Amino acid sequence: MEEALITSTKLQFAKEVENYYPELLTDGALEFLIALHQKFNRSRLQLLDERARRQVRFDLGEFPDFPAETEQTRTANWRIKNIPEDLQDRRVEITGPVERKMVINALNSGAKTFMADFEDSNAPTWYNCMQGQQNLIDANNRTITYYDSKKGKQYALKDEVAVLLVRPRGLHLNERHILINGEETSGSLVDFGLYVYHNSGTLRRRGSAPYFYLPKLEHYLEARWWNDVFTFAEEYIGIPVGTYKATVLIETITASFQLDEIIYELKNHIVGLNCGRWDYIFSYIKKFRNHPDYLMPDRDQVTMTVPFMDAYSRLVIQRCHKRGIHAMGGMAAQIPINNDPVANEKALEKVRADKEREVKNGHDGTWVAHPGLVSIAMEVFNAHMPDANQLGKLREEDHISATDLLAIPKGTITEKGIRKNISVGIFYLESWLRGNGCVAINNLMEDAATAEISRTQVWQWLKFNARLDDGRKLTQELYKSILAEEVIKIRHVVGEGNMHNTKFEEAIALFDKLVQANEFEEFLTLKAYKEI
Secondary structure: OOHHHHHHOOEEEOOOOOOOOOOOOOHHHHHHHHHHHHHHHHHHHHHHHHHHHHHHHHHOOOOOOOOHHHHHHHHOOOOOOOOOHHHOOOOEEEEEEOOHHHHHHHHOOOOOEEEEEOOOOOOOOHHHHHHHHHHHHHHHOOOOEEEEOOOOEEEEOOOOOOEEEEEOOOOOOEEEEEEEOOEEEEHHHHHHHHHHHHHHHHHHHOOOOOEEEEOOOOOHHHHHHHHHHHHHHHHHHOOOOOOOEEEEEEOOOOHHHOHHHHHHHOOOOEEEEEEOHHHHHHHHHHHOOOOOOOOOOOHHHOOOOOHHHHHHHHHHHHHHHHHOOEEEEEEEOEOOOOOOHHHHHHHHHHHHHHHHHHHHHOOOEEEEOOHHHHHHHHHHHHHHOOOOOOOOOOOOOOOOOHHHHHOOOOOOOOHHHHHHHHHHHHHHHHHHHOOOOOEEEOOEEEOHHHHHHHHHHHHHHHHOOOEOOOOOEOOHHHHHHHHHHHHHHHHHHHOHHHHHHOOHHHHHHHHHHHHHOOOOOOOHHHHHHHHO
16 A cells, blocks of 8 residues: 555544454555545445436436447347356355354355345444454354354354355445544445455455445446446455456346446456345335325235336346346245244245246346245255256346336235334334344344335325325324324333333334435435434
8 A cells, every 4th residue: 555545544433433343453454445435435425426316307207217328238249257166056045144143054054155244134333344344254264153152052164154245335324433534434345345355365265255245236337336446456455357246236226227237337247136126116116206106005015026026027137147147036034933833834835936936037046034944945946947047048038118117016005004114114223223133023034125115105105195095095193193003012012111221212203203204315224323
């Protein structure tokens, strides 16, 4: 690193930081973070400004379309030819936060890969993010262990473990605990930077490399930004350009119109796209939130079989396979129900049907949130995908239009749906504010995406006084009465005497504030981050 950069730059930590993780935040690692910040933070902020400008255009009646300026990129015959051997077969991937026990269990789960998540299933406390980095270092060194004192059980890695991928925080999230020249750093750059700095050598000696999932991209220029970050880091660390690999989550409605462009911009580093279904639904509602014709029905009615979701999934498969990369399916969030065999079998049958649809459509792999679902997903993909992937399934018969991608899902808005959104949103927020971003609610493993859907639907329904299936409209009065009743239920479940030991009061206030705000908050985590 140039001496001028070191002497002219001031790095400091937020006042509340007490543990400086000296083995992780070494002088070399901090210098690398400074270099990334100075090179890329300004352009990151510019990309976020452009998101805001696009939203203004959407509010005024413009809708996403396939970009005219990149037509040649979409029509030309080019392919990606650099998928590493240990990423050729990704038929079942498990995801979860970077908590130590979770990392061990996920790597041991029998899944082909594990996505260690700094984003939607991780509440970004200083401890969670820094300890998470240490957990991944220990995992890559094969030294990670964990002792559960309550169970009296020791956890350690098996001889064969899943391939590790890492999801850094999205471009919109700052790391407020590290400041450079008084400016908060980027969560994306901190998560990415610390991981590659400490793990590139270890993984390359094992014949692998740092692999990533990139979240919430909205435009191909954001993919170009990430490609530049990868290239800069490879050159800084002194390894061949193209070593780091990325799978991009297609979880925004705008990204689905730019699949070829995103792949092209990351052509030296990309190995796949993934259908991030829950965030995709959230994005659809969010982008068209100010249009009364775009009211989405209850969340439970918006499955992968509704037309706009099915179209997006098939388009991802088609464009990925045309370009020679993997098309990964979406999440099965179910949790095994141990105390109810009938309900458990019903839930698992939904998982089987979902995974069978994905593999028959041509997906090369799928996601599960719980180790108990790995064997079911594996069984389905093994039965229908005898080879490592389905890159030869081109789906050339599909002709997906802008109209297909924007089709408004049919269904109803119900009081039950409103109640569920309020309840799930508050329960998730309470857990997040306590530092846990991966929460089991109603036998589903929920992360920030489902909480985003919950509060965004209620915000939009309330804004336009949506008509319920029973003929009533969602007015302020009806919303407040339902909220009050749901709060009573929460107090009953938690126990009035235990409320002071929780974050429910804060969660209730925050959810209500987000729902009743005149100006929509782009991400609930931006508001909630200030309170952890």
